Amino acid sequence: MDSAFLKCFPNASSLLIGGNLLRSKYSTKNIYFTNSYASKVSEHRRKTQQYNFWRVQQPTLNHYYKCIEGGSTNKECNKKYVVKATPRPSSNFEPHAFDPKNIFDSVKYFLTAFYKLSIPQAIFTRTLSTISASLLAVEKLSDISPLFFIGVLQAMILFLFVDIYVTSVNQLFDIEIDKINKPYLPLASGEISFTTGVIVAASCLTLSLCFGWIIGSWPLIWGLLFCLFLWTAYSINVPMLRWKKDPLLAAMCMFVTWAFIFPISFFFHMQTFVFKKPAIFPRSLIFNIVFVSIFFVGMALCKDIPDIEGDKTFGIYSLPARIGPKRVFWICVSLFEMAFGVALLVGATSSSSLWIKIVTGLGHSVLASLLWYKAKSVDLRCNDSIASFYLFIWKLLSVEYFFIPLIR
Structure with missing residues (x-):
């Protein structure tokens, strides 16, 4: 017990020597005293090391302990524990992984990339087209009621999912082209991975179909199905499709969608489904x-x-x-x-x-x-x-x- 204590705490050697001098007279008592003191110092040292370990952790550095050994006059190992901080990666637990601020920054980064993925100017204009075509069904001021706003909101939410699906699919199949033409887009730049892009597209496709079925408006459902077909055919690279390769078919997709599908779907949704009026x-x-x-x-x-x-x-x-x-x-x-x-x-x-x-x-x-x-x-x-x-x-x-x- 004495030798083990000495190796771990060499500065306490004089204390042990003093204990040995008294051992001849108070052998049992002094052994108890020495061992008791050693255990207390050892416990104190262990707690101090644990406290210092957690105290020095920083979110941007990985830490480890290094034992520096040096010989003494008594040929004993003189061990000192020195904290080393290095910026290299470590597989150990990193407290910053659970930092709420970092989580907030990650969410903010993804939302910014998702915003660019959705092509906001097209969504904004399509939203205005929804409101504009819906107003065509208004014949008097009393028609602008809560029922009107609910009908407009239904069309806006449904086609928001369609918009994001269309832009996501187009960018997924155009990654290499966009690296040349539009390197700022999130999939081409790597801000959003290909897998994440697939998940976004599949999720929006599923949500649009489910939401359209829940609403139950046939003008919106037919408009939804036509849009999904046209823009999937425009983008995906399979035989007989990839219509963007043909100038006439590519122009037809935009022309049919914005000139016919959007205004007709939104107008008849308000006219027949919301206001329950005859189709005109x-x-x-x-x-x-x-x-x-x-x-x-x-x-x-x-x-x-x-x-x-x-x-x-x-x-x-x-x-x-x-x-x-x-x-x-x-x-x-x-x-x-x-x-x-x-x-x-x-x-x-x-x-x-x-x-x-x-x-x-x-x-x-x-x-x-x-x-x-x-x-x-x-x-x-x-x-x-x-x-x-x-x-x-x-x-x-x-x-x-x-x-x-x-x-x-």
């Missing part, structure tokens, strides 16, 4: 379809202009890749201006009141002028400039959705 096809809905048809043909062509390099690399020959970006760009601008011209004509001949004719006429004139001014400043050699113009077009369409319900 009003002049305002026809105008909505005509305007958006022209506008989205231009949108479908314009979105391919900055993607020429990546598309050619992977064998996708869009119209800009075939006839050149400049010609396609000015075809798009002409289509946009034509859509605003149709809006001016329909607004001027509508049955709306005079002040509504003035507001819609001036509004469409301003939008057409802004479009022309912006188009003249676009540098077709710079993808950032083209992307900025494309985003500007989405903003113009968002404003137009405020004017559409006014024209009757």
Whole structure:
């Protein structure tokens, strides 16, 4: 017991020597005293080491203990325990893994990447299209009731899942292309893994189908099924599909979705399912379809202009890749201006009141002028400039959705 105590606590050697001198006279008593003291010091030392171990842990460093051995005059092992802090990875328990702040940062990081995955400008514009088409079913102010808002909310939530599914599937099959064309997208940049992207797409697909069945509105269900079919066929790389490779089929997907599926589904959902009124096809809905048809043909062509390099690399020959970006760009601008011209004509001949004719006429004139001014400043050699113009077009369409319900 004495030798073991001495090896672990060499500074206590004098104390043991003193115990040996007294042993001849008080042998039993002093052995008890020495052993008792040794056990107390050993217990104190153990508690001190445990306390210091937990005290020095830091969230960004891994710690370990190193025994430094050195010889003494008595040829005993002089052991000192020194705390070493290193930034290298360790498989040991790391307290920062359970730090609420780190968990919050991880959640925030994922939500930011998920926000970019969903293409927010498209979701925002589609939400406005939902509200705009729903307002076409309103015939008097009393129709704007809690029932109306519930119907709009049903359509918005259902097609929110559809929007996220569509963008997720498109990016999942375009990762290598997007690394060239759009490296900032979360799947192309690695912010979201491929597995996570698959989970997001599958979850949104399941939720959209379940939610559509729960609502029970056949206009929404048919619109949901058509959207899922068209955009799955547009994106997935299987025989007979991958419609984005064909310029005509790619334009058709955007054209049919925005010009027909969205306005018709939302209008008849409100007209027949929410208000329980007979199905009609009003002049305002026809105008909505005509305007958006022209506008989205231009949108479908314009979105391919900055993607020429990546598309050619992977064998996708869009119209800009075939006839050149400049010609396609000015075809798009002409289509946009034509859509605003149709809006001016329909607004001027509508049955709306005079002040509504003035507001819609001036509004469409301003939008057409802004479009022309912006188009003249676009540098077709710079993808950032083209992307900025494309985003500007989405903003113009968002404003137009405020004017559409006014024209009757």
